[in-house]
Amino acid sequence: MITLHHVPGARSLRVLWLLEELGLDYRLRNWSLTDGSLRSEEFLALSPAGRVPAIEIDGRVIFESGAIVEYLAETHPEAGLAPAVGEPTRADYLEWLHFAETQANILQALNIHHIFLRPPSARSRPLMALDTKRLAVTMRALEDHLGAHEWLVGRFSAADCMMGFNIDAMFRFVRAEGFANLCAYRDRIAARPAYRAALEKDGGMTLYTRDFYELPDA
Ligand SMILES: N[C@@H](CCC(=O)N[C@@H](CS)C(=O)NCC(=O)O)C(=O)O
Incomplete structure (x- = not known):
């Protein structure tokens, strides 16, 4: 099961939207920008700069929204959401x-x-x-x-x-x-x-x- 570490209204919305476009099953775990939890040991183990998004997927964690979005699009080529290497666009x-x-x-x-x-x-x-x-x-x-x-x-x-x-x-x-x-x-x-x-x-x-x-x- 995919877990998306998310803060409402933050950059992790990019990944949340893409997960919905891809129709994937996932679990959402909400964090807060203001309660200090992004600096907890638990969260820093997921995302070393203490930032959302981070995603648990395919037996590992990926942080950085751009990397996650590229990874998800490329591992689901059937959705046609990323021009392949060599395509003009x-x-x-x-x-x-x-x-x-x-x-x-x-x-x-x-x-x-x-x-x-x-x-x-x-x-x-x-x-x-x-x-x-x-x-x-x-x-x-x-x-x-x-x-x-x-x-x-x-x-x-x-x-x-x-x-x-x-x-x-x-x-x-x-x-x-x-x-x-x-x-x-x-x-x-x-x-x-x-x-x-x-x-x-x-x-x-x-x-x-x-x-x-x-x-x-x-
Ligand atoms: N380049 C990173 C930036 C992530 C980022 O800065 N996320 C913000 C929320 S939009 C955050 O987690 N801020 C917490 C902080 O700066 O302490 C990405 O795209 O994932």
Whole structure:
């Protein structure tokens, strides 16, 4: 039995969504970002940097969402969610799959500043403004690419599942105006039954209590 180590609303949502797309049986074990459990001996034995996701599968543990997503897609070729080595779209697939993590690192920095850092006076407005601009650049790249593509690499693939954490988070910090292609892509994702099933098992987006997080006053 596969076990996915998960935090609701976190990057592990990518793997949860892909497990649903693949129709696999799995057990979900929820952890918390704030109770210290990700630094417990038990969890560090699964994921040495103390991060989710980690997955127990095929007699071992894999950490890093990109590695897990690639592994799952490649070990289930019948689902057609990863262009094979040698296929023309293979390099595009790898680019976009890993692009998601470039964007997620910026989202994580914004989450830390807007939500987790205590006291709020410890926040750096210049850094928040810089990361908001850097996030907008990644969204512009997606917007331009999606003008000519329904999914990141032509057909739906595991690279799209890597957007599972990003797609909700990005619009909390950058307004949707000017990102029509990205909004339509978000709607296509939201319409997928496997994505909806994953959100249901995730238990809802508990991380964000506001639709939008403005930069604090200078
Ligand atoms: N590159 C890693 C990043 C994982 C990561 O940072 N996950 C966050 C949740 S979205 C986490 O576990 N944070 C806990 C912490 O930083 O203590 C991956 O893609 O799996």
